[in-house]
Amino acid sequence: MDNILLQNLADMLVDNWEKREGDIKKRLNSLLRKKSNKRVILELSKAIESREVLDKNKAVLVTTLTLIRRNLDCKKEVGELLKKYNMINLLYGGLIKLLNGRSDTFKIQISWNHNTFENKYEFIDRFPVPEHWRFIDLIITVSILIEEKVEKFESVLIKDHTDLLLLNYIHGVENWNISEAFINNLLKDETNALRRSIGFYLLIQPIERLFSTPLETNREKSNFKNKIKSFIRVFENVPLQVQAELLINYFITNKRVKSIPAFLAKQMVKMNLTDCLVLEIKSNKVRTLDDIYILLFIIKSIRIKSQGDKSYKNTLYDALLKKIILFIEENKGIYIWDKNTENLFAEIYKMFPKRFKNRLEKSIVKTSESLMISRLDELVRFNLFINDSNRAKVINGMANTIQSVKSK
């Protein structure tokens, strides 16, 4: 076990992350001269004691990664060996070095595509455990820390600036009792929206798991209530604009589920959240009629118990109405008109209070008159004619739906 061997192993591992080599296991094994895990770690320990290796943290990490990459099932054995030779802290040190991204040759490089997702919660929901098999050796290695030192494990996840470990660990890990401090750390991250949504995911997961189970005993019911209480306690500690962001993210990602958790819906219909919610509604997260429907449904359904000015609901209705008018007038959001769209639009129309209904109708009439669908447009402005003919189908569908709702 010497520096040259360690460097070769490190290069091989990093190359494998960049471009998968089919025979990586064989090659690692031959570099290790087919020695057993026990022997390798023993030799490593001796090399560290005799100060032969330059960087003990990196050495332990590289060795662990190699052993695990060579045999993905030997984590338990390797973990125990590291504990026996007091190398867990060194493993931690090596991971920090790898993940802080400062080395040119020894780091992980990932380009995520979540930049195209404004709704980070949707990204997490749609792509669980991304790049899992590419970095499986690293992911298993990090999990060794869970049994030994949970705080160090959580610290590694936070220090990983690529968020790879976070994204891979949030979907269920054995033996990890997630600390509240960890979740708060994620929720309060000011620059990384992905981490905020990850924090929310971890916060809501334990409760979501209980949705599908029937609560029969009193103990089960009070357990559920306590979980909700502690959720609310953590959640309300978070800045208002983050609250708005996370709630909108959640509801839009889950817009097609059959039922909405009432406690969460109540969190959204709070007066102090109104301005932040309006900003979220204006953003590109709200892109289709489905999105508008779910938000409108929640705002309409939740009754306000507290006294005071109830007109803030109107501010939210106004924001949602403006979004639909944007869809209509700028040809966004609604591109085909079929039975589903018709039903959805009818429900949305019914939910709006009267004066909002009038504004919606006015916008439809105004846009309808501006469409270029006459014979002259067909002859002289054919491109515009084709575009507007398609829009006309949608707009006429909307107008007819409103008529039929009114006549009932």
Next chain:
Amino acid sequence: MIKLIINRVSYAGEFLITVLHRGIEDEDCSYGRKIIKEKINRNNLIFEQFIVNDDILRDLGQIITIEEGFLTPKDDLNIYSNSVCAKITRYVSGIKPSKVIKTLENRFEFRLPIDIIIQINEFIKKYTGIDINKNPIFYGDTFIYEPIAVDFSENDRNGITIKNLEVNSEVIIKFKRNGLIVHSCKEICVNIAQELEINSNVEWASFDIEVYKNNELLYFNYDISYMKSLHLSMGVVNQPKNVRLNHLSSYFEIPTEPSITESIIGEKRDFIEELYSKSNFEMSRQIQNVQEEGNITFIKPGETSLALKMITNFLNNHYKELWIYDPYFTDKSRFNKTLDWLRIFIELSNHKINIVYYCKDEDKAFNFNSIREALLQDKVLNRTLHNKTLNWTFIETKSPIHDRFIFGEGNDNQFSGLTIGTSLNSVDTNHFCINYINHTSTKSILYELNNYLNEGNIEGQCTI
């Protein structure tokens, strides 16, 4: 009183173009007023559409002449789509919109910068259909258009069926294939609501159709064809090959060859016919390739007079300013030839000449301090410099610009240029190419080079 639909564009309160449509009727559309606005250069560009009476033609202002005629669907001036013919009347205006066009004694010119004009023209094309880029003289004119459509389509008896013709209409069809007219036929529509069928007994690929009513041309279109088959060729490209580099860049991607599949939708072409057609094309292309003139001229030693001729012909155009980029212009070992060039420059009617050069070693080339003295050594130049002031600037750069360029800006702000593969003082001793550069390229290259100079890359300069 006939009703017309007006489409009009105005800019900064002046009418740019007016198009009136006659004979268009809609069941569901009443053509209520439509207005579309756009802001360009702080002024409003407005398109309007509404219904007018034909008495609007009485207040058109000063009209030079009226042109009237018939347009086929393929004519440039026909703004209608859908294979419709048009009757057109053009009222040529004597007064041009002054915010856009300058009216001078012997010509018209643009008052606005060209890129603004192009934006305005795009707007006009988008909403009125008229392409003013091709005919800027149309500014200020009024047009009346009337569409004429004839309902015809391919039938399954190898011919064409025409519907809804008026009584006593005549139809002439010429069926064509491979550049020959293979069948022609003239028929008269006798009964009302008769469907006229004209079929060919021979195979055809396209046809021309003319329809006359009361001996007057009603409709005319030519080279009409219907798609019989589609030949799709698709390629799937694999990941490119990566070449790891040391200096130029970190990686270089070489695209790999695509694997191609072909499929044919519809009728398959006759094998012999396709073979003949393909070979014909390939063989004629070989001949064309040889005969083609390029815009690169290759000069060998001994062809100096050709090189001189090309370069001086270029320099003889009326440029108000010239730029010459030649790093070894002031080389002492060939300075006699440089002096020759400078003698030629004196004779040119140019106003300003900029010469951009490089001096690596003061022993081997003149720098901006010593160049004036060097020029005065020549008798001809000496005499000239005592009689008149030229407007020459010698600009020395801190590092050499390799390629040799000559750029000229004309009095009409049009640019053109040459690239020469060798220095001006070695045109008699080298193998090199001379290449012409067009307006847009010259303008952008000159812009980049001048920016480079202005960013502090000038060692010094001297004006003579």
